[in-house]
Amino acid sequence: MKQLSSFTLEEKLQILSDAAKYDVACTSSGVDRRGKSGSLGNSCAAGICHSFAADGRCISLLKVLLSNECAYDCKYCLNRRSNDKPRTAFTPEELCSLTIEFYKRNYIEGLFLSSGVIKNPTYTMELMYQTLFLLRNKYKFRGYIHAKAVPGASPDIIELTGYLADRMSVNIELPTREGLHSLAPGKSHSAILKPMTQIQHKIADYRLSIGKSAFMERHFGNQYLAGNIFSQHNLHDLNEKNPPYLSSPETEKEFLHGISPAKAYFAETTPVSSSTPSAPLRSNGAPRPFVPAGQSTQMIIGATAENDFELLKVTQAMYQNFDLKRVFFSAYIPLNEDSALPAPDTPPPLLREHRLYQADWLLRYYGFHAEELLSPDRPNFNLLLDPKCDWALRHLELFPIEINRACYQDLLKVPGIGNKSAYRIIQARKSQKLDFPDLKRIGVVLKRAQYFITCSGKMLYRTPIEEDFITRQLTGEDRKTAWELEHPQTYRQLSLFDDHFLTASPTIEDTRKSLSGQL
Template identity: 40%
Template sequence: MPQPVTEKLAILADAAKYDVSCASSGSNRKNTKDGLGNSQGMGICHTYTQDGRCVSLLKILLTNYCIFDCAYCVSRRSNDIKRAAFTVQEVVDLTINFYKRNYIEGLFLSSGIFKNTDYTMERLVRIAKKLRTEHKFNGYIHLKAIPGASDELIHEAGLYADRLSVNLEIPSEESLKKVAPEKDYASAYQPMNFLAESITGYREEKKTLRSAPTFTPGGQSTQLVVGATPEKDYHILHLANSLYQEQQLRRVYYSGYVPISNDQRLPVLKSPPLVRENRLYQADWLLRSYGFNVDELVDEQYPDLDQEVDPKLGYALRHPEQFPVDMNTAPYELILRIPGVGVKSAQKIVQARRFGKLRAEHLKKIGIVWKRARYFLITADSDFRWLGFHPEHLKQRILSEQAQPKFSPQLSLFG
């Protein structure tokens, strides 16, 4: 008896939750008069774009059957779980039906590997092609680029998908060989390099030929599993940084290892390392948007990020020679390094001080996190140097302030 689509959906949507490389930033595909869907729309909260819009995606696997036996993966060949596989048409129908009911704005489609990589990749491409050409679907589509698949299939996927992702999974090839001996870095880097060259080529062509087709407008991304193998944050962030610079990745996603087996090759964890995952995301953001380099955040002496404080605060505490920063004279790049000051706030500060000396009240109105930032800056009326810059004491002071309960204004009158 054929497996009902609803049962497949329950199995394959649950299996897809372990893949975190899912965001729709970087694409602005628009609808057409005879089309369906729009990647710019609002919907159910599943993921956020770079500009803060909430976009809902149907996030599923094509199948959880897999020829590989990766120790960290719930869909590994040896795992005793219920299996399912969609047909190409079933995924197309689900996407269209979910969109028409306003449940989703797009599709995130990954897959286990059944038969071989090209067999799987060809089906992923057919789904995207059917949605685009037969249904005129202009919503967001994120596909997995299967390591080992042919360049021809990867290229065709790029013509229909807004984003492609090639997951490295494990942060070093040495560790990958231990927990997934059937995989290697060469198979993953090959499509990454091919995509990087193709994306650049199509962008250059678009500058001179408006009718040139779009190719993966949302770029490419990857996922790194954190905590399943012994790599330090220093190694993970250097790898991520090289992927941004050399393969031109749009995003690197970090996924705290979820304990799913008793395999002796994996560490014994009670729960996923979520704090570490969060710190890596924060550090990644500093690399991409704040002008930091990896060695300023972690080094061989301190190879892991401080889990008690965010990386920016950790940097400031380790570099007392750079602080406090005079808000009325310091360059923009130095203001960006103050804990509690974001990119937009730094831009507003540089603009505002052209009209007069900045005071504490001005910075609060601009929107900086004053409780954290005040120890690292000087204004026309505020200077905390009298406290002395003792990193450990200052760290504990900030942590204790963050831990204090917040009372309503009415209650505080009776304090």
């Protein structure tokens, strides 16, 4: 193994970005911050991607590890202790100058700082905090910072880091306690959930102190969706003594009980309201923002045996109980060989990951619940159809929906209509009746929507509202078979030469002759 100091900056960047790339989150969204004269950088709530790597994933932040040394030995991880890899670490100064110079050239939107566990979690977090402190104060950086909270670190250092970062995340890695126990022996669910609860708590503190509601903002469309997962009775109040999600049926309890915000933790700490005055103030007297872009988490798909229903239930529970901004899914990529892991040649379950993200959007933007999309009898997503089409096909009794009268919530249930087009439909129909060409201009995907909607009582074509028919249409199966039946391969390109009955292949002499022009 090489000495730490013998690596050049480029080699370090290579090693530490290579080690960090399996972390999926690379978003720069959630906070709007104007630039300031004398400082560098701003932030845009929609998030800005700066490049796309060869795998099609966006590069928005400088995603690196502070160090790839790790005290843990998680089976799935590239940086586990038992792997023989070159180990190195950035100094805070190196990382700051990289961030600043990349930022000035418009390569990145900010820094994503994670780290292997050096010595112990608190020490690691202290190193991360030093870097962020330098970046914010010495280099006057106002861009985006995403920092990982290392489970097991002292609450004080997590809190300090939270005042410098825009987003923090703690990876729950695996959705069930058993999975975590078998693959990440050094980690425990309660240790992971503790910093998450603490951050949630502090975010609520900050939000209340500036006169906002304790819960994170969600897409504006959600206010028109009755019973969405974020509506008040579905969110669980921080101070509630007995959170209602624990009274769920036994089966759910089994994999959700790791996800209850450790009740014991609440008992130890002071309630939200009384800790508010202790929030540090800025020089102008305003409270300092604490993780204004919210927190996120990620879990690995396909390393253990959970089904999609369980994963989606956990996701929903994370949104409701921890008020997370995002939950990311990471298709398992075999990096290590181990008897507890899938075989090294297993392809990553990319389509499954994609379906889960689609469902995640349905939860956050379309007012769906995990229980509507899947059930214990149908625990996995249809690989041929997206979750929304799949749902619509199982609820054909609700369709067709009349475009000129339906409410926002109903419009959103139609496959092919999203937030923007539903909103535009509502706006546009105030001044005139809408017809199919208008919908097309508005941005509705008629290819899918046509089977589920009417305009002034008429459908686009005479299509039956029949599950089998629409399924065939949507999966494109019909068209393909019809084409093959209508166009059998019986024709052949016309040719001047009579090579239909050619028996012997041309000899070497023939080739020579044809080259010299004799043949």
